[in-house]
Amino acid sequence: MTAGGRWVFDRVTVEDVSRHFGRRRAVSRVTFQASQGQILGLLGPNGAGKSTLLSLLATLLRPTSGAIRYGTLDLRHAEGALRAHIGVLGHDLFLYPELTARENLAFFAALYGLRDANAAARAALDRAGLGDRADDIVSSFSRGMRQRVALERALIHQPRLVLLDEPFTGLDDASTVALVKRLRGLREEGAIVVLATHDLDLAEGLLDAAVFLRDGRMVHSATQPAALRSTYRTVMTKGQA
């Protein structure tokens, strides 16, 4: 895991992690691992704890108990440095609607310490296919276009760990196909991708591993998951009277 004492971020390990908000247990004793070149899906109904888990992985929340390891590094150490290797696409897009697409991306590139923020923003806009709309303010974009800008914002610093919360919500077919292609590209580049989604049809064939959550608990996990919909139905109804 370490090469010559250097930190190698090749997996993220969630070990017996719980997160409570007062008396409410949002996440309870969840354990899983995602490795580089893998897309792991967090599947479950609303309130299952998927977004909380993503916030924990993103370092926005701290676990009440348990540990999260990034390669060999523990969350408690070098949190700031760790965040340089994490990219997050939330359900909200984390974009300033008053700024142009270029300004948004250049701001976030600078925030992540990229040397030439403007060049990085230009390249990101080209990847998003929005080079011709670079100087339009984001509030004038459609949901799909904003989602493309937001995805490039999350990836502008080439993170090792990519966290996506319901990335397919509100996308048309063309944007969905483009996003799936981009996620597969990230897998080939060796990123660790963790995504929370409701869309089992899209998840089918995209995921290399799946973690099924219900009421904050992990009820099932699978590698190379197939027949997601029937597995989902089975594990979600199991134990429910």
Add this chain to the structure above:
Amino acid sequence: MRLAWLILRKDLTVEVRSGEIAYTTLFFAVACVLIFAFALVREGKPPEDGAAGILWIAVMLAGNLALGRAFERERQAETLRALLLAPAPRPAVYLGKLLGIVVLLAAAEVLLVPLVALLFQARLLAHPIWLTAILAAGTTGFAAVGTLFAAMLVRARSRDVLLPVLLYPITVPVIIAGVRGTAALLQPELEVDIVRFWLALLIAFDAVFVTLSLWTFEAVMTD
């Protein structure tokens, strides 16, 4: 400091484009001064030493408005989370937002000082360096506490009510020192020792609350 500077620049760009906070803050502050002028100036005679109090009331009320909106903007698109995800110490986010509020309030003061001086026939501009120092120190202290509270309350449902309820009692020393320091500048004979005393009090308040806020911001925003 780099991150704080980036956030300040971004906030100012957004503000120049939308004008949302600047216009509402300035309009509110000017309206506040005009109402006091209509109420208190009788036959062209303003109340003695009233100008200092009215200037600071306008700054504080306008500041409360600006503080609420500054974080509301970050909450609406959840961009505050994006800032907290940056690979830099989180207190830098606090510092950036604080600088933005101070710049906005400074802009309001540039308009308010001559307006209050004119309407209340006050010698506010007689000692510009001392006045700038008192206003800068007072504004920084008020904004230091306000920025921390506004960030803490960003997810609270009744944040608009809670912010002034929490903010004003804690910033009472700033208000008193600001008003007394400014009032001392309005006297025919400037008593430097008195002005210096109130300024020192404001600087001490700033040092304590900026340090405390930088120290607690990480914990406040993480959980």
